[in-house]
Amino acid sequence: MKTKRYNGYKSFQYLEPGIDYRPFKLARQTARVPVYVVPVTVEQEALVQQILEEDMIISLHEHTSVMPEDVNESFEYSRQGRERTGFEGLAVSGLDVVFENFMDGTATITSNAGWKWSDVIHDLGIRFSDFDHQDMLFVARTIDDLYRAKREGRIALVASLEAATPIENEVDRVDVLYGLGVRAMGITYSESNACGSGLKEPRDGGLTTFGRQVVRRMNQIGMTIDTAHCGDRTAIDVAEVSERPVLMSHCGARALWNTNRMKSDAAIKAVAEGGGLIGIEAAPHTTLTAAHPRHSIESVMEHFEYVANLVGIDHVTFGPDTLYGDHVGLHHAYAAQLSIGETHQGPVFEEVPYVKGLENPSECFPNIVRWLVSHGYDRESIRKVVGGNALRVLKATWAR
């Protein structure tokens, strides 16, 4: 895989822990749990490495921060508003481009419920201040930046917010976020907001009047739209109203696992019909299947194949939605803010301690490529689903 230019930089190393900020014992970024390598032959592994080296590897959805080792410290950690970035882990991830989604529902810096405008700005500013002191990771603002990352052995981070909740009813806040560097945004999180319905709601009234203004402004300014957490009706409305392709950056097929977190065939097809892209999700206990109810890469790839068959290989990719730390533990601690209860209800399943094969941002793409190679996917198809499709959609949605 491509060696990234990492020189050992650690988050906020220009400040003094204990004096300038509160230190926490952090989770390990690599080998936090036993490493799982999808089994492949020697020849296949050579091809895997070649693909990682040559093709654009793009994760449509991650959280590249490192959580505290003790999940019970998560609230205090979040409240500090100074999340550390997994530079060490990202250096060996094989990623060229990663959609970073910051604190999303856990942005509880000044509030319990999260999603406050000032907290979102705080999170962006602090993370960016960290990125500005090293040279491996940088925030991508143009298509050129994405190619430059690959060329220069760096990683381009696409700043993304999972929901427009923080903009309240101010459409100009789209512009402000864009100016600060945000290039992708969800319309709603699992809860409704002024733009439309979230996926946890029992009824979905669709995209609101204000939501239509927001979609229009995002189209005009060049911010990619994401409906991963929207209700089905809202997601379909967005796909129809938007004049540009739309993402559903991290989801799966409800046909395989009947929860409201998964998406209906109709919603998936609406996104594809508009030229958009569906990223398959791998956060714990989301993309389960009847054949693979213990969440692992096998369950996730079943969702991938279902969606690929439904809408074609041009409209599917991976948005694993992983992080560095105990993701299952975090779901428990933050159940309310992440609406875990309301969105994982459905068929009975057995909880796993972690998702084998797709546990953190470093593990995902090498294993995804191994799985695709060992399952006989041709080079061109692999190239599309690990990054080519994402590039196409970004070119169609970004201003430059």
Added chain:
Amino acid sequence: MGSKHVYNGYKAYQYLEPGVDYRAFEMCEGDRVFPEYLIPLDEEQEARAERLAQELICISLHEHPVLFPKNIARDIFEYNREGRQVTAYAELARSNWDCVFDNLMDGTCTIHSKAGWKWESIIHDIGMRLSDIAHQDFIIKAERVADIERAHAEGKLALVFVIEGAAPIENEVDRVDILYGLGVRMMGITYSESNALGSGLREDRDGGLTAFGKQVVTRMNKIGMAIDCSHVGTQTTLDVIEHSTKPIFLSHVGARALWDSRRLAPDYVLKACAERGGVIGIEAAPHTTITRNNTEHSIDSFMEHFEYVKDLVGIDHVTFGPDTLYGDHVALHHAFAAHLSTKGTQGDTKAFKEVPYVRGIENPTEGSKNTLRYLVKKGYSDEDIAKVMGQNVLRVLREVWY
């Protein structure tokens, strides 16, 4: 300016519909509001000025490079309240600057409040200006010295974002980090009014840099944000210079020895700044850098301040921070008198005559030409001109920035 500016005609916010997506105002004619005055040069000097304009990295240490409404008295409050200021692309393309320190809306940042300086408002201003700049590639955001050098090499113009006073951070030191992450690379410790960090220049008494102010200076040193004390009271400024482990800027000031006003710096402050490696930018906003010899503000009085400061601290510690804009600056001062603390900081207002504009250094475009033309006309060496026009600033940035 390295090569001809690569400006392709981009107009501010051209991806939106004026009148539908935002309120449009009748704008002034940019760098053509008032008659241009160019310092006269002979043929040889003209050629030399043109060569130096190409070769040197030219940096303005303090401007507000935006367009203002044609009718300031009628429209300025509404224009500012919209929080959608218009970057002057075409006008900047006509200038010699490779890099401009952009001070955003400063004391007039009244987007969400009457008194200005709210955290929410400065974030909005930064984000909105950057959202526009992101749609073209003549103007780039400068976060490192390499960005300024690249702008020069590629015919672009690098903007360094500056917040003129730290009032918006209230008592939150982490807001320094947030501003840094959002792209701000210089901040004033106070504006003309005091804040939690120390005293502003308009106050009658100056209690110096506060405990919190010291924390902020330390954080700015650690994170790599340049410090500016142009609007700060003298004692507080001395405290900052002492406490800072890095050189500081006085980005837009003049010499109080030439004109007795609070807005201008006493000799001992100028010397203290230079002694610690800092750099002083000469200011040209209306009715600041006048002198007893030249009470009618123009490039002549401005250059008297330049010469005085240069003689006082040496050629390595002086540059230009004209603090101009595109529009009727005098009218803006009248409209925003309270926010800009002009009353009480201009010295004896009976002793000078108000001018309609500052001849020769009226806006950033004109200023870029005449600063260089003056130095050429006075026979400064290439090396000294290089220092004053940008190398002094770069020297400090290399030390202060990451």
